[in-house]
Structures are given as structure tokens and as C-alpha cells.
Amino acid sequence: xxxxxxxxxxxxxxxxxxADGNGRSLRxxxxxxxxxxxxxxxGLMMDLGYGVCRxxxxxxxxxxxxxxxxxxxxxxxxxLALLCGLHELWFSRRPAHAVVNTWPDICRALKAPWAAGLVxxxxxxxxxxxxxxxxxxxxxxxxxxxxxxxxLRLQQSWPSDAAHIAEHLCDTAPLTVRLQPAHADEVxxxxxxxxxxxxxxxxxxxxxxxxxxxxxxxxxxxxxxWLSVQDEAAQLPAVLLDVPPQGRVLDACAAPGGxxxxxxxxxxxxxxxxxxxxxxRLKQVQENCERLGAQVTLLxxxxxxxxxxxxxxxxxxxxxxxxxxxxxxIRRQPDLKWHRREADIAALCGLQSRMLDAIWPLIxxxxxxxxxxxxxxxxxxxxxxxxxxARQPDAREDTPVSARSVETSVGCQLLPQAGSHDxxxxxxxxxx
Amino acid sequence: xxxxxxxxxxxxxxxxxxxxxxxVDDAMRELIxxxxxxxxxxxxxxxxxxxxxxxxxxxVMDISDEGDQPMVFINPQITPLTxxxxxxxxxxxxxxxxxxxxxxxxxxxxxxxxxxxxAFELEADGLLAVCIQHEIDHLDGKLxxxxxxxxxxxxIRKKLEKVQRQRA
Numbered sequence: 001x002x003x004x005x006x007x008x009x010x011x012x013x014x015x016x017x018x019a020d021g022n023g024r025s026l027r028x029x030x031x032x033x034x035x036x037x038x039x040x041x042x043g044l045m046m047d048l049g050y051g052v053c054r055x056x057x058x059x060x061x062x063x064x065x066x067x068x069x070x071x072x073x074x075x076x077x078x079x080l081a082l083l084c085g086l087h088e089l090w091f092s093r094r095p096a097h098a099v100v101n102t103w104p105d106i107c108r109a110l111k112a113p114w115a116a117g118l119v120x121x122x123x124x125x126x127x128x129x130x131x132x133x134x135x136x137x138x139x140x141x142x143x144x145x146x147x148x149x150x151x152l153r154l155q156q157s158w159p160s161d162a163a164h165i166a167e168h169l170c171d172t173a174p175l176t177v178r179l180q181p182a183h184a185d186e187v188x189x190x191x192x193x194x195x196x197x198x199x200x201x202x203x204x205x206x207x208x209x210x211x212x213x214x215x216x217x218x219x220x221x222x223x224x225x226w227l228s229v230q231d232e233a234a235q236l237p238a239v240l241l242d243v244p245p246q247g248r249v250l251d252a253c254a255a256p257g258g259x260x261x262x263x264x265x266x267x268x269x270x271x272x273x274x275x276x277x278x279x280x281r282l283k284q285v286q287e288n289c290e291r292l293g294a295q296v297t298l299l300x301x302x303x304x305x306x307x308x309x310x311x312x313x314x315x316x317x318x319x320x321x322x323x324x325x326x327x328x329x330i331r332r333q334p335d336l337k338w339h340r341r342e343a344d345i346a347a348l349c350g351l352q353s354r355m356l357d358a359i360w361p362l363i364x365x366x367x368x369x370x371x372x373x374x375x376x377x378x379x380x381x382x383x384x385x386x387x388x389x390a391r392q393p394d395a396r397e398d399t400p401v402s403a404r405s406v407e408t409s410v411g412c413q414l415l416p417q418a419g420s421h422d423x424x425x426x427x428x429x430x431x432x
Numbered sequence: 433x434x435x436x437x438x439x440x441x442x443x444x445x446x447x448x449x450x451x452x453x454x455x456v457d458d459a460m461r462e463l464i465x466x467x468x469x470x471x472x473x474x475x476x477x478x479x480x481x482x483x484x485x486x487x488x489x490x491x492v493m494d495i496s497d498e499g500d501q502p503m504v505f506i507n508p509q510i511t512p513l514t515x516x517x518x519x520x521x522x523x524x525x526x527x528x529x530x531x532x533x534x535x536x537x538x539x540x541x542x543x544x545x546x547x548x549x550x551a552f553e554l555e556a557d558g559l560l561a562v563c564i565q566h567e568i569d570h571l572d573g574k575l576x577x578x579x580x581x582x583x584x585x586x587x588i589r590k591k592l593e594k595v596q597r598q599r600a
Contacts, residue, residue, distance in 0.1 A: 174444075192451050197487065199447035200573030203582065209444070406586045419444035 005041035006084065006106050008033050009048035013080045016053065016335050019073040026053055026335035051087045052080070053334040054170055057145040059083045062134050066122055078115040081106050085123045090134065096127040144170050149342040150327065157378050158407075161415065165376065165423075168416045173331040175213040176231050176421075178258075179206045180265055180292070183226040190220040202420060204235035209419075225292035230258045233328070233414045233424030237372040238319060240403060240428045243267045247316035250275060252303040252359055257285030259321055264294035275309065277302045304354045306362055314364045322352045324373035324380050328423025331416060349379050356388050360395065363431050368398060372426040376415055381425035382408040389429070398430035436470045436484040440596065441527045442589045447573040450480075450487045453506050456549035460490070464504055464547055467492045472499060476525045478563045480570030483526050491567040495559050508544035508568055512537035513555065520562045522576045530588050534579045536565050 012033055016023045030049060034042050052059065063082055064070065071079045085103040088094055100123045104116035135143040141151035144166035154162040179187050184206055191198045191210060196219075201207030207230075216222055216229050238259050243249055247270050251260045254274035263272055272295070276282045279300045289296045301309030303320065325345055326336050356371065363369055373380050389395055389410075399411050407413040411427025439446050453460065463486060471479040471492055478493040493503045518538040523531045539557045542564055546552055556564060566576060577585045 188449055192449065198449045199444060200449060202442070202447065202578075202585075208449075209447070401583070402581050404581075404583055406583055406590070412582070417442070420442070 003102075003106060003109060005037060005044035006048065006081075006102070007109060008037060008041070008045045009052075009084055010077050010080050010106070010110065012045065012049045013052055013084070014076055016049070017056065017080070017338060019076045019079075021338075023335065023339055025333075025339070026050070027333065047092065048084045048087060050172075050334060051091055052083045053338070054172075055087060055091065055145050056083070056334075056338060057142050057147075058134065058138065059086045061138060061142045062086065062126070063122070066125065075112065075115070077110045078107060078112050078119070081110065081115075082119055082122055085119065086126050089123065089126050090129075090131045100124050100127055140166060145337065147337060147340075147342075150337065150340075153345075153377060157376070158415070165415055168418055169330045171331050171416075171418055173231070173329075173416075173422065174209040174211070174419055175216070175229070176201065176207055176209050177216070177219070177227045178204070178230040178235050178262060179208060180226045181206055183221060183224075187221045187226050194220060201232040201235070204232045204239075207232040207235050223291070225261075228258060228261055228288070228292065230262070231329070231332075231424075232421035234258060234372075234374070234422070235262065236403070236412070236414075236424070237321070237370045237426035238262045238266060240368075240370050240400065240426065241267070241317045241319060242368045242428075242430075243270050243317050245269055246271065248313065249273070250315045250318045250359075250362070252318055252320045252355070253277075253322055254285050254298075255281030257288035259319060260285055260296055261288050261292040261294050263319065264289070264292065264296060271297075273297045273299055273315075275299045275301050275303060304351065304358045306358055310362060314367070315362055316364055316367045318359055318363055318367075318369045319372065320355060320359060320369060321372040322355055324348055324352070324375040325377055326374050328374040328376045328414070328416060328425075331422065345377065345379065349384060352380060352384055353388065356384075357392075360392060360431070365394075365431055367431050369395075369429045369431075370426060371411070371429065372424070374422060374424050376413070376423035376425075378408070378413075381413055382410045382427075385410050385427045385429070394432045395429050396432060398428045399426075400428070403428075433469045434466050435473055436466050438470065438474065438479075438483050438525050439485055441524075441575060441577060441592055443526075445485055446482060446526055446570070446575060448482060448487045449573045450482055450489045450571040453488050453490055453545070456506060456545060456547065460488075460506075461547055464490070464492060468494075468502055471525075474525050475499075477559075478567045479525065480567045482570040482573070489571045491564075491571065493560075493563055493567065495563055504547045505542065505564065505567075506545035506547075506549070508542055508564065508571075510543075510564060510568060511541045513539040513541055518562075520559075522562065522566055524566070524576055526570075527575065527577055527588065527592070530577070530592075532576060532580045532584070534562075534566075534576050536562060540565065 012029045015029045016026045088099045104120045107115040197211040199209045221227050249270045249272045251274045254260045255276040260274045274285050274296050405412040414424045416423045477495045480491040481488050489507045491505050516538045517535045519533050519535045521531045522534045540561050542554045
């Protein structure tokens with residue numbers, strides 16, 4: 001019953017992209033709905049839900065150009081049905097006539113029979129066009145479905161690469177996993193035996209991309225903890241931690257625990273503390289660590305307020321994967337584009353610098369802090385770190401030359417690459 | 433015979449880890465012939481199946497000056513025979529126009545199957561050792577640019593992407 005999937009997609013999108021703009025997270029709503037569907041229905045629902053969020057502005061701009069007056073806010077479900085139909089026409093392989101015939105029926109199921117004729121007419125017109133025709137009449141922010149403020153910031157930050165970045169932010173991201181070093185060969189082999197294509201990551205030694213994308217819990221070795229879902233870029237900062245034998249490590253913003261697990265794989269003898277401000281998400285860290293067999297001390301607390309949780313024992317090394325705009329992972333969470341507000345950026349920058357200042361005194365002389373974000377905005381990244389270095393005379397930049405990137409003079413800025421890693425930033429700082 | 437398309441860095445398909453060849457049959461020999469033709473045409477001295485988007489453990493080489501000594505390696509395995517390493521300025525048909533210094537073991541033993549599926553063993557040093565290690569890296573999804581700094585690699589990537597965009 002594909003209609004069940006399409007109706008579920010409308011239900012999801014009406015919570016993620018409601019008319020008043022205050023939407024819930026796509027991932028959370030999806031998780032709640034997916035259990036109610038068969039695998040095939042789930043695939044279609046996810047395709048529509050993620051696709052409409054990904055191409056929202058493109059679809060909506062074209063739709064607006066076809067309407068004499070906008071649909072009423074109370075007709076949000078019909079509005080979303082139209083966007084889903086357009087997405088199916090331009091971004092799926094389903095035959096156009098089937099798509100044009102399907103959505104008027106969905107309107108009836110949505111108790112909006114008045115819209116069936118409208119939907120039929122709009123989709124019929126759209127079926128004579130393709131993605132390229134539509135893009136050619138739009139400005140870049142519309143075409144690559146970015147809010148104006150973000151497109152402007154990308155142009156300011158990356159004058160020669162902005163169009164490229166915007167285009168790649170509309171891509172789908174590959175399924176990337178991290179293998180446990182001790183089991184890497186075994187997992188490589190069993191994945192290929194399962195007829196999956198396994199490709200090696202460019203920079204992360206134990207990173208593999210798996211095609212076709214797959215429910216990760218079904219992959220061989222998952223239950224034993226031999227592989228974990230983690231983008232290639234996110235696998236790079238923990239490797240830079242400098243941990244002496246039996247050293248004390250803090251993962252300062254640990255949830256959901258992907259990097260915590262990686263730290264325990266890299267430094268099995270280290271004394272690892274995983275801190276997170278959100279007790280509920282700390283549970284995820286715990287589950288992750290249990291699956292990987294990682295021994296970690298869990299601590300609920302705010303990295304910006306160590307007085308509330310620190311035991312006065314200094315750390316050799318700290319990983320700070322701070323809260324950020326997440327603009328580097330828009331491919332994986334396209335609803336971010338419509339939930340993030342420009343004002344959030346300054347607030348996040350403020351929080352990041354408070355966390356840096358609060359954690360720095362907890363580090364031993366000679367110790368290291370690896371700062372990381374999944375952002376592609378310099379104010380959260382190289383500019384944030386440069387400002388910190390300017391106000392902390394006992395801090396120096398210590399990112400290994402081999403890990404630096406061309407995009408920035410401080411640390412390593414990764415921009416999203418087609419078929420490859422997300423946008424990400426990290427820098428290692430050392431205490432004099 | 434036919435010329436095959438050679439994948440170019442940073443094409444993610446070059447990162448595929450190849451599976452062992454299970455049967456050396458006529459289809460495999462046809463692929464081998466096409467790979468030789470593609471390699472001589474490029475021109476190059478080695479070509480791994482990965483580079484022509486076939487993800488099987490198979491490579492062809494000819495390091496002779498005259499181009500009259502074709503060598504086939506199926507399911508090759510190498511064992512380093514010395515701790516000594518040598519550096520060599522390597523290039524690659526998948527990274528056209530760039531040469532970088534790479535350090536590798538100087539002497540290796542190679543075990544592989546030939547084009548008839550017969551097992552053979554060979555000890556190699558010099559250019560042969562460099563070339564076979566470079567080609568086996570391809571079968572494991574690795575490229576010689578993985579041995580240079582990220583800065584250098586990113587510069588190569590950007591330049592090649594620009595060329596590829598202009599060609600498209």
C-alpha cells in the first residue's frame with residue numbers, strides 16, 4: 001500500500017515543516033513513524049520526507065509561481081502533498097503518469113477532495129518539466145534550497161566555492177562506518193561476502209562506505225561492536241588526541257557517544273570520562289559503549305560549568321565536539337536548513353567560547369584539547385579557535401601538518417564532498 | 433578489444449575494496465586484454481581492475497621500455513622481504529599529471545595467478561616492486577596520494593576537479 005507511505009510522509013512533514021515554521025526534528029518524527037510501516041513503505045516515506053526537506057525551497061518556489069494565491073495555512077496537508085508530488089516527479093524514478101494519478105487520490109484520503117483537481121493540474125504541468133528546467137529559472141538560494149541568510153554566509157565565507165558547497169549540501173550522503181581496528185579485515189571480508197560494495201575512506205584509516213545503504217543493525221559485526229555508523233570526517237578528530245598510557249581523557253560533549261566509543265578503541269588503557277548535559281542522551285552513550293565493550297565513566301553535566309561536576313583531577317586530553325550550527329551535515333539532516341535561525345549562530349559561538357574557556361583550566365600542562373564542530377561557518381571554527389588562542393597565552397595551535405587543510409590557516413576545515421565526507425572542522429591545541 | 437574508461441581521483445569508486453577472482457575464464461581473459469589495450473594506449477606501465485571500475489583482484493603491468501613484456505597478476509599477495517625502503521616518484525593514470533615521492537619496501541615476494549589461472553611466485557625489487565605495490569594498493573582502495581600530506585592531496589584534488597568540470 002504505497003498510499004500508507006505517502007500519507008505517513010505528509011504526517012511527518014506536517015510536524016517537521018508546519019505552516020507556522022516551528023517544526024520538530026525530522027529524525028525524531030521519522031523514528032516515531034517508521035515502526036508503523038513495512039520496509040517498502042518505510043523506504044518511500046523516508047524518500048519523500050528527506051527529499052522534501054532537502055529540496056523544499058526549490059519545490060515551494062516553483063509551486064508558488066503556479067498559484068494565483070497561496071494556499072490557506074489550514075490546507076497545509078494539501079500544500080505538503082503537492083511538494084511531495086513534485087519531488088516524486090523530479091527526483092524519483094517513478095513514472096510521471098503514475099505520480100500524477102496518485103496524488104489527487106491522496107487528497108481525498110486527506111479529506112480534502114476539493115484539492116484533487118488542483119493537485120492534478122499542478123502535477124500535470126510539472127510532469128512536462130525536469131529538475132534542470134526548474135533550476136534554470138531560479139537564483140542559487142532557491143535552486144539549492146538554502147535559506148537566504150545561510151547562502152549569504154556561505155558566499156562570504158567561501159567566495160570561490162560557495163556554489164559548489166550549496167550544490168553538494170543537496171546531495172544524499174553515503175552510509176559510512178568505522179571499523180574496530182582489531183576486526184577490520186574480518187568485517188571487510190564479511191561485508192563483501194554479504195554482496196555489499198565496501199569502499200575505503202580517503203582520510204580515515206578504519207572508515208568504510210557501504211553501498212547500497214543498509215539498515216546498520218543488520219550488518220555483520222554490528223551487534224559485536226565491530227562497526228559503528230560514523231561519517232568519515234567525524235572519525236578524524238579523536239585520532240589527534242594525545243593520550244599517555246593510563247592517561248585521563250574527557251569527552252566533553254559526548255552524546256550520542258560515537259566518538260566516545262572511538263576513543264576507547266584508540267586508547268584502550270585510558271581512563272575515559274564521557275560528559276553530557278542531557279541525561280536522556282547520556283543513555284545513548286551508555287548503550288553505545290556497552291555494544292562496543294568500552295569502559296567509560298558517564299557524567300551528567302554542562303561543559304561550560306565544570307564547578308558543578310569536576311573532581312579536581314586534571315585531564316591529559318580533552319575532546320570537545322561542541323554544539324554547533326551543524327551546517328556541515330545538512331546532507332544527513334536536511335530539515336536543519338529550515339529549523340536553524342540566523343540568530344542561533346551568534347548564540348552558538350558564545351556557548352562554544354564559554355565552553356573552551358571553562359574546560360581549558362582542567363587540562364594538565366603539556367596536555368591537549370581537540371576542538372571539533374560539524375559546521376562549515378568560519379566563525380564557529382577557525383575564527384573561534386583563533387580568538388581563543390589570542391586570549392589564552394598558554395595555548396598554542398598544535399594540529400599536525402599532515403592533518404591540516406587548504407581551506408584555513410588554523411586547524412582543518414573539511415567541506416562536504418560528493419559521495420564522500422561531511423563538512424567538519426577540528427583543531428588540536430596544546431597547553432604550554 | 434576495447435578501450436576502457438579510467439576512473440580519476442577523487443572518484444569515490446576508486447576507494448572500492450576489490451573481491452578475489454573466483455574463476456579465471458574467457459570473460460576474465462577478455463577483460464585482461466582490454467586492460468592491456470587501455471594501459472598501452474594511455475600510456476602507462478600498470479593498471480588495476482579497480483581503475484576501470486571492475487572491483488576484482490586483478491592487475492596488468494608492463495615495465496619494459498619496448499612495451500613487449502605484459503604481466504598479469506590475479507589475486508596477488510605480497511610479502512616484504514626487507515625492512516629497507518626506497519623512495520620513488522610515482523604517478524598514476526587515475527591521478528593524471530601529478531608525481532609525488534612515495535616510500536615503500538624495496539624488495540617483495542609476489543604470489544599470484546597468471547592469465548591461465550596457474551599459480552606463480554616472483555621476487556621483485558626496483559621498479560617492478562614499486563609498481564606491483566602501487567597496483568595492489570588500488571585493489572585495496574588506496575591511492576599513492578594517500579602517502580602525501582593532506583594539504584598536498586587537497587591541492588591535487590582541487591586541480592583535478594577543475595579539469596574534470598571543464599571537460600564535462
